[in-house]
Amino acid sequence: MQKIKHIILIGSGKGGVGKSTVAVNLSISLAKQSNKVGLLDADIYGPSIPKMMGIKEKPRLNNEKKLEPFFKYGIKFMSIGSLIPSEKPIIWRAPMVVNALNQLLRDISWEDLDFLIIDLPPGTGDIQLTLSQNLQISGAIIVSTPQEVALEDVRRAINMFKQVKIEIIGMVQNMSYFEDSKKNKIYLLGENNVVEEARKQNLNFLGEIPIVQDISFSSDQGKPISTNEKSEVALKFQEIVYSMKKVLAKQTNQETNIEIN
Ligand SMILES: Nc1ncnc2c1ncn2[C@@H]1O[C@H](COP(=O)(O)OP(=O)(O)O)[C@@H](O)[C@H]1O
Ligand SMILES: [Mg+2]
Numbered sequence: 002m003q004k005i006k007h008i009i010l011i012g013s014g015k016g017g018v019g020k021s022t023v024a025v026n027l028s029i030s031l032a033k034q035s036n037k038v039g040l041l042d043a044d045i046y047g048p049s050i051p052k053m054m055g056i057k058e059k060p061r062l063n064n065e066k067k068l069e070p071f072f073k074y075g076i077k078f079m080s081i082g083s084l085i086p087s088e089k090p091i092i093w094r095a096p097m098v099v100n101a102l103n104q105l106l107r108d109i110s111w112e113d114l115d116f117l118i119i120d121l122p123p124g125t126g127d128i129q130l131t132l133s134q135n136l137q138i139s140g141a142i143i144v145s146t147p148q149e150v151a152l153e154d155v156r157r158a159i160n161m162f163k164q165v166k167i168e169i170i171g172m173v174q175n176m177s178y179f180e181d182s183k184k185n186k187i188y189l190l191g192e193n194n195v196v197e198e199a200r201k202q203n204l205n206f207l208g209e210i211p212i213v214q215d216i217s218f219s220s221d222q223g224k225p226i227s228t229n230e231k232s233e234v235a236l237k238f239q240e241i242v243y244s245m246k247k248v249l250a251k252q253t254n255q256e257t258n259i260e261i262n
Pocket of ligand 2: 020021022044047049120
């Protein structure tokens with residue numbers, strides 16, 4: 002049996018809001034804080050972790066016929082994208098998708114982990130349901146831009162997590178603002194609407210990430226920004242990790258309290 006202390010889902014309503022970017026950088030930040038981290042790209046419709054982590058190879062089977070995760074920048078990772086031909090459109094019906102995911106979960110040799118971060122596909126579909134039924138999830142982190150059209154989908158995602166009884170650890174506001182050469186903040190997608198939404202929904206706000214060219218460029222080069230020790234944005238990801246750990250610590254205390262009472 003592999004022991005995984007915390008399984009964390011990274012979700013959103015919409016695609017393109019920075020879910021994978023946050024999943025990758027949080028994973029690397031966690032590893033920098035001496036945690037054993039696995040990252041699973043479960044976005045069957047648009048797997049982007051291999052590209053972001055700079056991996057082109059196919060995964061290998063070990064002696065026990067299990068998939069050996071890749072290891073780079075201090076984290077283990079596996080992507081559904083490494084197991085399917087990249088150019089083919091994936092017109093899989095729901096049961097096939099669910100089967101593929103179940104197999105992926107069973108057959109990866111993670112060994113013991115402190116954190117398994119799962120990058121979900123956008124939306125509120127079968128993948129989310131399968132995971133919540135088959136795994137003991139510590140909680141979900143919801144990523145959104147401050148744009149109203151993104152938040153509409155986020156509300157659906159929040160409701161889905163509530164329905165399947167997955168605790169929401171908190172929200173992250175990505176693409177919060179752009180800083181011009183004079184350090185003025187320009188709110189391209191709306192000002193702090195995710196902060197406001199978290200408040201309204203009584204959810205924790207975990208932190209924000211500005212729009213920064215280094216984030217998208219480093220992703221495309223397969224070397225996520227958090228690998229850069231000097232980057233200010235890397236610090237922002239570290240802060241989100243601290244907030245997340247605080248929430249998890251409280252959760253664990255509550256569970257203990259329940260046992261004592
Ligand atoms: N804060 C940011 N600043 C600049 N570019 C970003 C930022 N967050 C994400 N991106 C870029 O936006 C695109 C979408 O991000 P991605 O993480 O793939 O979103 P999702 O997984 O939600 O579909 C990517 O090209 C990524 O590099
Ligand atoms: Mg993605």
